[in-house]
Every structure is written in C-alpha cells, then in structure tokens.
Amino acid sequence: xxxxxxxxxxxxxxxxxxxxxxxxxxxxxxxxxxxxxxxxxxxxxxxxxxxxxxxxxxxxxxxxxxxxxxxxxxxxxxxxxxxxxxxxxxxxxxxxxxxxxxxxxxxxxxxxx
Amino acid sequence: xxxxxxxxxxxxxxxxxxxxxxxxxxxxxxxxxxxxxxxxxxxxxxxxxxxxxxxxxxxxxxxxxxxxxxxxxxxxxxxxxxxxxxxxxxxxxxxxxxxxxxxxxxxxxxxxxxxxxxxxxxxxxxxxxxxxxxxxxxxxxxxxxxxxxxxxxxxxxxxxxxxxxxxxxxxxxxxxxxxxxxxxxxxxxxxxxxxxxxxxxxxxxxxxxxxxxxxxxxxxxxxxxxxxxxxxxxxxxxxxxxxxxxxxxxxxxxxxxxxxxxxxxxxxxxxxxxxxxxxxxxxxxx
Numbered sequence: 232x233x234x235x236x237x238x239x240x241x242x243x244x245x246x247x248x249x250x251x252x253x254x255x256x257x258x259x260x261x262x263x264x265x266x267x268x269x270x271x272x273x274x275x276x277x278x279x280x281x282x283x284x285x286x287x288x289x290x291x292x293x294x295x296x297x298x299x300x301x302x303x304x305x306x307x308x309x310x311x312x313x314x315x316x317x318x319x320x321x322x323x324x325x326x327x328x329x330x331x332x333x334x335x336x337x338x339x340x341x342x343x344x
Numbered sequence: 345x346x347x348x349x350x351x352x353x354x355x356x357x358x359x360x361x362x363x364x365x366x367x368x369x370x371x372x373x374x375x376x377x378x379x380x381x382x383x384x385x386x387x388x389x390x391x392x393x394x395x396x397x398x399x400x401x402x403x404x405x406x407x408x409x410x411x412x413x414x415x416x417x418x419x420x421x422x423x424x425x426x427x428x429x430x431x432x433x434x435x436x437x438x439x440x441x442x443x444x445x446x447x448x449x450x451x452x453x454x455x456x457x458x459x460x461x462x463x464x465x466x467x468x469x470x471x472x473x474x475x476x477x478x479x480x481x482x483x484x485x486x487x488x489x490x491x492x493x494x495x496x497x498x499x500x501x502x503x504x505x506x507x508x509x510x511x512x513x514x515x516x517x518x519x520x521x522x523x524x525x526x527x528x529x530x531x532x533x534x535x536x537x538x539x540x541x542x543x544x545x546x547x548x549x550x551x552x553x554x555x556x557x558x559x560x561x562x563x564x565x566x567x568x569x570x571x572x573x574x575x576x577x578x579x580x581x582x583x584x585x586x587x588x589x590x591x592x593x594x595x596x597x598x599x600x601x602x603x604x605x606x607x608x609x610x611x612x613x614x615x616x617x618x619x620x621x622x623x624x625x626x627x628x629x630x
Contacts, residue, residue: 248372251372252370252371252372253371
C-alpha cells in the first residue's frame with residue numbers, strides 16, 4: 232500500500248509539473264503513463280518480495296521479470312505515441328513514464344536489503 | 345523547423361556546453377542570473393556576475409558539504425551505538441579512506457596525511473561537478489577551462505609553496521637550478537642556468553596538463569552525446585527509417601552516458617592522483 236500511495240502521489244506531482252511545462256495536453260499522458268508506471272512497479276515489487284530469501288537464481292528471475300515489465304512499458308509508450316500522437320505527445324508521455332518509474336525503482340533497493 | 349532548413353547542430357552543441365547568463369529549464373522556462381556592474385582594476389575590466397557554471401560550482405560545493413556532513417553524523421551515531429558502519433555512511437567511509445590512504449598518503453609519503461584533506465576535497469568536488477552534467481537541466485562546471493584552470497592553479501601553488509616549506513630556500517632553488525651531484529664551479533653554474541628554463545617549463549606544464557585533461561574529457565563527452573542527438577535531427581525525416589534512427593541513436597546515447605558516468609569518476613580520480621603525485625615529487629626532490 233505504501234508503494235501504491237507513493238506511485239499515485241508521484242503521478243500527481245509529475246502530471247502537475249508536466250501540465251505546467253507543456254500545457255493541458257500533458258494531463259492525459261501524465262495520468263495514464265504515471266498510473267502505468269505505478270502498476271508496473273507494484274507488480275515488479277510483488278515478484279521481488281516473493282523471491283526474497285529464496286535461492287539467488289529465483290531472486291534473479293523475479294528481478295528479470297520486473298525489468299521485463301518495465302521494457303514492456305516502453306513498448307506501450309511507443310504504441311501509444313504511434314497510435315495517437317496528439318493525445319500522447321512523445322516528450323510529456325515519456326517524461327510521465329520515467330518520471331514516476333525511476334524514483335519508484337529505488338524502493339527495490341529497500342526490498343532487497 | 346521546416347523541411348530543407350536543417351537545425352544548426354554546432355550551435356545546439358555549443359549552446360548546451362558553453363557558460364551562460366541563464367539556466368535553461370525547458371519546458372519550465374529559464375532563470376536569468378543577475379548581472380552586476382563591471383569592476384575596473386587599472387586597465388583590467390572584471391565582471392563577477394554569477395554564470396550557469398558558477399551556480400553549478402556552488403551546488404557541487406554544497407553537495408560535498410552535505411554528503412560529508414550526513415555521512416559523518418551517521419558514522420558518529422553508529423559508533424555511539426557500538427555498531428559497524430553500514431549503508432550510505434559505510435560507502436562514503438570506504439571512498440574517503442581510499443582517497444586518503446591509496447591516493448594521498450601512498451603518493452605523497454610521510455607528509456601525506458597533511459595534504460589528504462586537500463586531495464579529498466579536490467576528488468569529491470570534481471566528482472560532483474562532473475556528475476552534475478549528467479542530470480537533466482544540469483551542467484558540468486568542469487567543462488569550463490576557467491574552472492579547471494583555477495583548480496590546477498590551486499594544485500600548482502600547493503606544490504610550490506609546500507615544496508618551499510619542506511625543502512627550504514636553498515633546496516627549493518635547487519629544483520629550478522639543478523646540477524648533478526659532484527659537479528662544481530663554472531660548469532655547475534652553466535649547467536644550472538641551462539636547465540632553469542626547462543625546469544620552469546616543467547613546473548608550468550604539470551598544472552596546464554591537469555587543467556586541459558579534465559576540461560577536454562568532460563567537454564568531449566558532452567559533445568559526443570549532443571552530436572549523437574543531432575543525428576536524429578539531421579536524418580530523422582527519412583521516411584520509413586526515422587524510428588530506426590531514433591532507436592539506434594537513443595541506444596548509442598545511453599551507452600555514451602554510461603561511459604560518461606565512468607569518466608566522471610575516472611577523471612576525478614586522475615586529477616586527485618596526479619595532484620598527489622606532483623605534491624609528492626616536490627616533497628621528495630633532492
């Protein structure tokens with residue numbers, strides 16, 4: 232729940248910054264890709280927490296699955312931009328995704344520790 | 345940008361690397377730094393208005409202070425609780441001990457501990473200044489020859505003044521007017537006078553090399569990254585290839601950024617190491 236709250240707070244902050252910088256057009260990409268980044272991090276965190284304390288191969292596999300989800304998020308970004316460039320302008324959409332995902336990734340360190 | 349009117353990549357690269365009176369925070373606008381009046385010293389006109397690099401120098405200095413202060417506080421708390429150093433404080437302790445023991449003391453010798461604070465300050469300050477250029481909206485003050493020149497001048501003065509104190513007036517003059525052991529009389533004087541320009545040049549070349557090496561390495565990395573980005577603008581409008589060009593360029597930029605991360609640490613290490621070596625050479629001059 233802590234990660235979800237952090238993700239949603241970050242989504243709100245990043246979206247507000249993007250709307251300030253790029254105008255109202257950044258509102259939907261900010262909310263959608265901020266929420267997507269939060270969902271991906273929640274799933275990746277879940278995989279990792281389940282593997283903590285198990286053999287190293289399983290921990291590595293769980294971490295790899297999380298990273299795979301993050302790469303999938305990149306492809307979703309590409310798909311969204313290609314599908315509707317007006318609704319998902321590339322720069323605000325990319326910034327919304329990495330702006331939420333990267334700070335949340337630091338929570339993985341705490342989980343592993 | 346219209347088709348057929350390509351962007352000026354050179355101008356774009358210089359705009360991002362050169363010093364300026366403004367800090368660009370796209371898309372949130374830009375900060376205009378205050379402009380102060382010129383100061384006239386004789387025929388010399390000096391302007392001390394803060395520039396982008398001055399602001400980032402101040403940020404680097406603040407980060408060095410905060411890092412060391414927080415690490416020191418955490419270490420004291422852990423020691424008071426009879427705990428072994430851990431986490432961030434343990435990491436910083438490892439880096440500080442490495443710079444102190446393996447760079448300063450190992451290369452300067454018995455006086456190494458006396459110069460260790462200077463070498464450590466140089467290492468961490470240059471490291472933070474280098475790393476600031478890799479952050480969004482950031483700039484590397486070490487990509488400015490005036491900054492690296494000032495740091496090299498500091499090392500030069502330390503080497504020479506430290507040498508004067510350690511060797512005494514006669515010993516220090518011996519580093520400018522050397523003569524081989526056993527040579528006396530007019531031959532020794534002639535030899536010393538002949539060697540003096542070479543020795544003086546040798547003294548000046550060392551800080552010059554320090555300044556240019558750090559400046560060159562930090563500037564070159566940013567030039568490579570920005571030039572690679574320029575490929576997108578130059579060839580990105582080729583139909584059917586634009587996504588491939590964008591993808592390959594982005595991968596290349598990520599690779600060079602990772603190399604730059606390594607170079608930021610390496611150049612801070614090289615500057616600190618060579619400073620310690622030059623101080624040590626002068627301290628043990630015969």
